[in-house]
Amino acid sequence: MRIATRTALAFAALTVLAACDRTQTPPVVAEPATPAAAPAEAAPTPAQSAGGLAIEGEGLRLFDATGAARAIPFGTPQATAIAAxxxxxxxxxxxxxxxxxxxxxxxxxxxxxxGLQLLFQNETFQGWFIGEAGLTTADGMGVGSTRASVESSRTIEMVADTTLDGEFSSGDIGGFLTAATPQGTVSALYAGLTCFFR
Incomplete structure (x- = not known):
């Protein structure tokens, strides 16, 4: 009987102590998620930021002062391309x-x-050639660019079976380098129809 009484008293004491313990575990608050950094945007070319013309493998691209673009693709009527x-x-x-x-x-x-030369056949715009610094592609390749700077954003492949010194291709655009080294500079660019004698 005494053992049962002692056990009951011990249990009652533990229950009273537990009831008196007012310690509370603070609720877990989730940290707000850190917003993901916005992807870096490429710096606009002069044509994009100030309005103007950019060269590309499919023709030309005309930018207005707001940066909106309009394509002048190969196949555009001759008069329309010249006027634009x-x-x-x-x-x-x-x-x-x-x-x-x-x-x-x-x-x-x-x-x-x-220095931009447009080439036409059957009264349609079929190619372009430029041998002066100024116009560039949307990613910045132009006459005067070094091979190293061009290859930071696109691939250059030297043309093996040509009689023209320093000829290369980069996607749909062709051109010429003063040297095949990283320091060689672009001396001319072209796309589409050409009149080269190889």
């Missing part, structure tokens, strides 16, 4: 000349004051 480029470059539309001896047949040429 003339409005962007400023000044009168250039004279159109013809070379009858190109490998692809007679080709018409229109050369603008910034």
């Amino acid at each position: 480029v003339a409005a962007s470059v400023g000044g009168a539309a250039p004279q159109v000349t013809t070379n009858e001896e190109c490998g692809a047949g007679p080709i018409q040429f229109a050369e603008f004051s910034n």
Whole structure:
């Protein structure tokens, strides 16, 4: 009987002590998630930030002052392409000349004051060539760029079976380097129809 009484008293004492313990475990509060950093945007080219023309493998791209773009693709009617480029470059539309001896047949040429030459066949825009610094691709490749700077954003492959010194390709754009080394600079670029004699 005494053992049962002692056990009951011990149990009662533990129950009273437990009831008096007011210690509470603080609730776990979830930390707010750190917002993910926004992906870095590429710096706009001069054509994108100030409005102007950019060269690309499928033709040209015309940017307005807000950065909105309009494509001038190969296949655009000759008069439309000349008018769009003339409005962007400023000044009168250039004279159109013809070379009858190109490998692809007679080709018409229109050369603008910034050194950009447009090539036409059957009254449609079919190619471009530039040998002066100024215009670039949307990722910054232009005449005067070093091979090393171009290869930071795109691939350059030297053309093996050509008689033209320093010829390379980069996607749909071709060009020429002063040297095949990383320090070699782009001396000219082209895309689409050409009139080179290899």
